[in-house]
Amino acid sequence: MTDRNGLAAEWRPSPNFGARAEGVATDLIILHYTDMATAEAAIDWLCDPVSQVSAHYVVAEDGRITQLVAETDRAWHAGVSCWETETDINSRSIGIEIANAGHDHGYPDFPAVQVEAVIRLCGDIQARHKVKPQGILAHSDVAPGRKRDPGEKFPWATLAAAGIGHFVPPEPIGGGRAMQPGDEGYTVGAFQALLFLYGYGLDVTGVYDEATVAVVTAFQRHFRPARVDGIADASTVATLHKLARALAPKDLAPAVSPIGRIRGW
DSSP states (O other): OOOOOTTOSEEOOOSOEEEOOTTOOOOEEEEEEOOSSOHHHHHHHHTOTTTOOOOSEEEOTTSOEEEOSOTTEEESOSOSOOBTTBOOGGGGEEEEEEOOOOGGGTOOOOOHHHHHHHHHHHHHHHHHHTOOGGGEEEHHHHSTTTOOOSOTTSOHHHHHHTTOSOOOOOOOOOOSOOBOTTOBSHHHHHHHHHHHHHTOOOOOOSBOOHHHHHHHHHHHHHHOTTOOSSOBOHHHHHHHHHHHHTSOGGGSOOOEETTEEOOOO
């Protein structure tokens, strides 16, 4: 073990890791919840070769940090995922599991001491790997439709107040026309394009399809958690525009969409 993090109280090596792709920078931090009863149960599972999953760190409810995989290695935490058109998220990320029973088991609040530990750990990783604020993401951001963690209760605003992550105060929920499943046209396409440019793995089709619902739901869990329903109401759209405006154009994902090269926002 050559890169034991000094913030980790314990080193519990998991066999579930591999080599990172050559030449790929570690520029993302992915936050998960464990979806298990206790942090210890999650650590046991993440260290079990049968599970074929792992993470670099687990943050317990009391803030105790356990390291399972060296940061130089590729932990198996993101699964099938995509961000900024890249699909090998495990090679470019550090995975942090936050002990929480999850949506299927009561979904408790995240204790303040645990959130403080996540802030310290993210800040330390961010400084050493030069991760940009917008590179600190939810598992649901990179795997929408498949994952919900860490979910709408996770206090992203608290992290942002401590200088961790990219976040803007969400626009209040109010009136205004909403885009919803079945809608088609230029407005839907423009909205999809902005989600795509921010980094989400979404084809720009001009059709408000199931994939769009999944991405909007993930976006709401992270950036507009007051109502998570997959419908692009005025609040959701305005919050996305605020996030995009808060980034320099060079920090929006440059890529080619299915309808041609996107040249602005």
